[in-house]
């Protein structure tokens with residue numbers, strides 16, 4: 001459920017999905033030694049770009065941060081200036097499904113929590129041509145962590161991410177991928193969901209209820225929906241998570 005109130009709440013929190021500096025750093029370290037100096041990177045579905053800033057700092061390269069929601073990009077630009085990284089980050093308002101770049105433009109395509117919009121397989125297929133030979137795709141994406149899935153979890157993801165893979169299905173799919181080699185993968189920490197994402201979201205939901213709901217009663221279903229998502233994670237976090245997939249273009 002993405003409406004005006006959903007976007008307003010997401011504009012108020014630092015990250016727009018699960019993630020952490022530690023997880024971004026761990027994924028980057030898996031490719032660092034094979035990546036050229038000062039790489040040219042495309043960060044797809046960057047949101048407000050906490051990971052964009054981390055990537056610019058970790059890589060010393062140049063990051064194009066692409067998203068289709070302009071307010072996120074405005075804040076990302078300001079954050080890059082504040083971090084002294086504005087020479088290393090450019091923002092681009094655009095659609096991940098219709099990229100305006102030449103083939104083989106990037107040493108690395110990075111996407112935290114955004115590939116689900118196309119579906120992992122379609123995203124990998126479409127983004128492949130924009131990666132330089134021997135370049136990398138590093139993507140965090142939701143998976144079922146077990147093969148048996150409780151019904152409330154399945155019902156939620158059938159709505160949000162139909163066809164979402166189990167971790168084992170993801171490994172099978174990616175190790176036999178024709179166009180990429182699976183170099184490494186790991187499950188994001190629970191703090192990536194709680195400390196760095198849901199705690200901020202819950203605070204903003206509570207503040208909205210306290211200060212704005214009486215004037216915006218139409219927001220009620222959105223607040224309830226987001227709270228039910230947080231409850232689902234708290235109750236069933238052994239059954240779903242995000243997997244960082246670290247791939248090299250063949």
Ligand SMILES: C[S@@+](CC[C@H](N)C(=O)[O-])C[C@H]1O[C@@H](n2cnc3c(N)ncnc32)[C@H](O)[C@@H]1O
Nearest residue numbers: 015016017045046047067068069095096112113
């Ligand atoms: C779950 S958020 C992840 C944001 C960020 N990577 C993070 O981890 O905090 C998904 C992002 O994809 C963006 N998005 C949605 N559809 C898009 C599209 N078609 N093209 C580009 N970005 C899109 C949203 O605006 C949002 O910022």
